[in-house]
Amino acid sequence: MTSLTGRAALVTGAGIGIGQAIAIELARQGARVAVHYGGSAAGAGETVARIEALGRDGFTIQGDLRVVADCERVVDEAVERFGRLDILVNNAGVTRAQSLAETTEALFDEMFDLNVKGYFFCARQAARALERSGNGVIINISSVHGRLGSPNHVAYAATKGAVTGLTQTLAIELAPRGIRVNAIGPGVIEVPRYFGWPGYTREAMGSRIPLDRVGLPPDIATVAAFLASDDAGYLTGQVIYVDGGLTTRMGSL
Numbered sequence: 001m002t003s004l005t006g007r008a009a010l011v012t013g014a015g016i017g018i019g020q021a022i023a024i025e026l027a028r029q030g031a032r033v034a035v036h037y038g039g040s041a042a043g044a045g046e047t048v049a050r051i052e053a054l055g056r057d058g059f060t061i062q063g064d065l066r067v068v069a070d071c072e073r074v075v076d077e078a079v080e081r082f083g084r085l086d087i088l089v090n091n092a093g094v095t096r097a098q099s100l101a102e103t104t105e106a107l108f109d110e111m112f113d114l115n116v117k118g119y120f121f122c123a124r125q126a127a128r129a130l131e132r133s134g135n136g137v138i139i140n141i142s143s144v145h146g147r148l149g150s151p152n153h154v155a156y157a158a159t160k161g162a163v164t165g166l167t168q169t170l171a172i173e174l175a176p177r178g179i180r181v182n183a184i185g186p187g188v189i190e191v192p193r194y195f196g197w198p199g200y201t202r203e204a205m206g207s208r209i210p211l212d213r214v215g216l217p218p219d220i221a222t223v224a225a226f227l228a229s230d231d232a233g234y235l236t237g238q239v240i241y242v243d244g245g246l247t248t249r250m251g252s253l
Contacts (some may be wrong), residue, residue, distance in 0.1 A: 002230040005030030007135075008082035009228070010075065012036040012065060012122060013092030015043030017191040018141060021217030022089055022224045023047050027056040029225050031087065034078035036061045038092060057082075065092050065118035066110070075125040085129035087228045090119040091141040095156040108155045115159035116166065123170060127179065136179035137228050140167050141220075144187045144243050160185075164239055171237030180236040182227050187243025189215045210245030 009026045013019040015037035023033045024047065033051055035058055037044035044060040051058030061077050063070035079085045093115045096107055123138055130136025145153050146160030163183060171181040188209065223242050226232055241247045 003030045004087075004225070004228060007031045007086040007133075007228075008034070008078070008084050009087035009089065010034040010036065010061075010078040010085060010122075010126070011089040011091060012074070012118070013038065014047050014089075015040035018186060018189060018217045018220050019089070019091040020047045021221035022091065023058070024050050024054070025218065025221035025225045026087065026089075026228060027051040027054050027058060029229070030056070031228075032057040032082055034059060034061055034074075034081065036063060036065075036074050036092065038062070038064060065122065066113035068117075068121045071118060071121035072125045075122055075129070079126075079129045084133055085126055086133040086135055087137045087139070088122060088126045088130065089139045089141070089224060089228075090122055092118060093141065093159075095153070097152045098155065099152050100154050102152075103155050111155050111159050112162075115156070116162045119163060119166060123166075123181075127174060127177065130174075130179045131177040134178055135230070136174075136177075138170065138174070138179065138181040139224050139227050140181070140183040142167070142183045142185045142239055144185050144241060144247055146185060147239075147241070147247055167239060168237045175236060180227075180232070182232070182235060182237065183239040184220055184223055184227070185239050185241040185243065185247075186220050187215055187241065187246040189217060189220065191217065208246065208249070209243070210248065213244065215242065215244060 009031045011023040014023040014035040048058040063074040142163040143160040145157040167183040
């Protein structure tokens with residue numbers, strides 16, 4: 001893979017799980033990484049410690065990405081610290097297992113504010129710096145829930161469907177400015193929140209996946225590093241499903 005040495009990245013929601021793994025993998029490939037977190041200061045600190053152990057520069061930024069002013073500030077702090085921004089990974093998000101009847105307006109708004117609005121305004125604020133980079137990349141973390149039907153995830157699935165539209169439209173609009181935009185759709189990934197839902201066990205979910213196992217955060221991180229690299233220089237507007245083959249099967253998740 002082409003090295004990311006000299007490049008600067010911002011990864012949102014990088015204090016835990018997929019975001020943490022992506023931040024560490026980008027650093028492993030040579031990037032300096034701004035580690036955003038919403039509430040997990042300890043997790044973000046651990047991410048930075050692991051980045052620094054690789055000999056790379058990393059620092060934390062706290063912000064509530066449901067708030068436009070915080071989206072703008074977080075991006076600006078990353079640009080100010082590194083003097084540039086080459087890679088934006090929109091990963092911070094929230095999900096709840098709620099049926100249609102159980103989904104309140106407040107919960108619906110919370111998910112759209114973070115999962116969609118936060119992505120949009122981070123991308124908007126980062127676009128100028130990414131254009132100056134001459135090699136700018138935006139990677140949006142979506143989900144197989146945006147493609148497959150899934151009971152009790154109606155609002156979350158709607159946000160991830162919106163991420164697909166956002167990714168494809170940004171790819172068209174930003175291509176003339178030298179910015180590539182792609183998304184990753186993780187499948188069933190080994191993160192703490194996933195297996196707290198009724199019926200969602202490693203065994204039950206793994207048995208539905210052609211590769212016969214659930215995924216791990218590094219499975220997503222290595223794809224993110226590829227998309228950020230020059231090796232993916234002709235790839236834009238795509239959603240890459242990293243799911244062990246789950247989306248090749250018909251039916252719901």
